[in-house]
Amino acid sequence: MISSEYTRDLCVRDAQSKILMLVIDGLGGLPDPETGKSELETANLPNLDELANRSSCGLLSPLGPGFTPGSGPAHLALFGYDPWKTKIGRGALSALGLGLDFGEGDVAVRLNFCTVDENGNVTDRRAGRLSTEVAQELCRQLNKIVIPGVEISVKAEMEYRAAVVFRGEGLSDGVGDSDPQVTGVPPNKLVASDSESFRMIDIANQFLQQARDILVEEAPANMILMRGFGKYPELDSFQEVYGLKSLGIAGYPMYRGVAGAVGMDTVLVDWDLESELKLYEGLNSEYDYVYFHVKKTDSAGEDGDFNRKVELLEEVDSLIPRLQKHSPDVFVVTGDHSTPAIMRSHSWHPVPTIISSSCSSHDSIKGFSERSCRNGSLGTIPSASLMAVTLAHAKRLNKFGA
Numbered sequence: 001m002i003s004s005e006y007t008r009d010l011c012v013r014d015a016q017s018k019i020l021m022l023v024i025d026g027l028g029g030l031p032d033p034e035t036g037k038s039e040l041e042t043a044n045l046p047n048l049d050e051l052a053n054r055s056s057c058g059l060l061s062p063l064g065p066g067f068t069p070g071s072g073p074a075h076l077a078l079f080g081y082d083p084w085k086t087k088i089g090r091g092a093l094s095a096l097g098l099g100l101d102f103g104e105g106d107v108a109v110r111l112n113f114c115t116v117d118e119n120g121n122v123t124d125r126r127a128g129r130l131s132t133e134v135a136q137e138l139c140r141q142l143n144k145i146v147i148p149g150v151e152i153s154v155k156a157e158m159e160y161r162a163a164v165v166f167r168g169e170g171l172s173d174g175v176g177d178s179d180p181q182v183t184g185v186p187p188n189k190l191v192a193s194d195s196e197s198f199r200m201i202d203i204a205n206q207f208l209q210q211a212r213d214i215l216v217e218e219a220p221a222n223m224i225l226m227r228g229f230g231k232y233p234e235l236d237s238f239q240e241v242y243g244l245k246s247l248g249i250a251g252y253p254m255y256r257g258v259a260g261a262v263g264m265d266t267v268l269v270d271w272d273l274e275s276e277l278k279l280y281e282g283l284n285s286e287y288d289y290v291y292f293h294v295k296k297t298d299s300a301g302e303d304g305d306f307n308r309k310v311e312l313l314e315e316v317d318s319l320i321p322r323l324q325k326h327s328p329d330v331f332v333v334t335g336d337h338s339t340p341a342i343m344r345s346h347s348w349h350p351v352p353t354i355i356s357s358s359c360s361s362h363d364s365i366k367g368f369s370e371r372s373c374r375n376g377s378l379g380t381i382p383s384a385s386l387m388a389v390t391l392a393h394a395k396r397l398n399k400f401g402a
């Protein structure tokens with residue numbers, strides 16, 4: 001795995017080349033049992049097909065064979081940080097993206113509004129994909145929770161998701177999730193990974209109990225699940241590691257958070273492709289690297305909606321010409337992970353990837369898909385090695401050794 005720790009000393013820091021990385025969340029899929037075709041193979045993608053035909057293509061393995069990544073580690077890998085060594089709680093990324101008052105010593109936690117039945121078993125981990133507007137009102141109620149010696153700030157993220165920041169003495173993030181990741185069972189009991197986290201568990205349990213009392217009549221959002229306890233991250237920035245002035249364009253707060261965690265500039269933008277595109281089209285040439293995130297493909301996969309994911313892929317394809325408006329020297333198209341609709345979840349399957357530049361080999365593959373990219377010149381590489389390959393295509397990486 002050639003991650004940022006290897007590239008730092010080899011980067012060409014006065015280069016003028018520009019890089020655009022389009023991350024289509026949950027990009028990879030699996031064949032539909034009836035048609036034998038994946039979402040990418042089913043979709044009509046003339047622009048991506050043409051781009052793949054004249055580019056270097058391959059597959060990315062986010063964590064290694066068999067390991068299913070969360071969105072945080074999957075993105076850190078794409079940015080060249082070793083996801084096994086660089087661990088940031090999902091709550092910290094959400095808090096950063098939402099602009100919550102979050103600093104050293106605080107602990108942030110991602111919240112999912114969910115549905116529980118009369119026996120306390122989770123029947124819907126996403127509360128029917130609750131609207132953001134309803135979640136905002138529920139978060140106003142949760143902000144009334146009082147725990148002695150602790151400051152609490154809760155804010156809605158998108159749909160059924162929210163984040164909470166706890167501030168007080170002796171807080172630790174060594175706490176497991178209450179989200180069981182399946183339905184038909186009760187939420188997990190919070191478990192500490194070390195003795196320093198016992199106080200945090202007590203605080204979190206008090207928060208959960210008061211939240212239960214507040215939400216009891218709010219079905220389908222009559223309970224919350226806690227995920228990704230995290231402290232404020234301290235990472236070397238893109239500028240420090242690669243010499244790149246970078247911008248993250250992401251309407252979804254958590255992805256603004258992961259961009260901000262690696263020192264990218266971020267801008268508050270609505271959660272739709274048109275708003276993100278207008279922001280990108282209005283840029284001047286000040287940025288060396290732009291990360292452009294598309295979220296809804298992942299949501300469709302998690303919902304098991306194969307046809308909706310196909311439609312969203314076709315929508316992204318129709319916007320490729322606009323993304324090429326600034327003629328980036330390197331245009332990367334990839335995903336953070338696969339989210340096959342037939343699995344309704346993230347998966348370990350490698351992610352199709354395109355790297356287009358003047359240095360690309362023309363792989364002449366037929367169609368942009370999992371199967372076609374398997375035959376591309378990049379082969380199957382770790383996601384954390386993508387930045388090195390991208391920098392090389394941008395002529396921003398010096399030779400190693402004499």
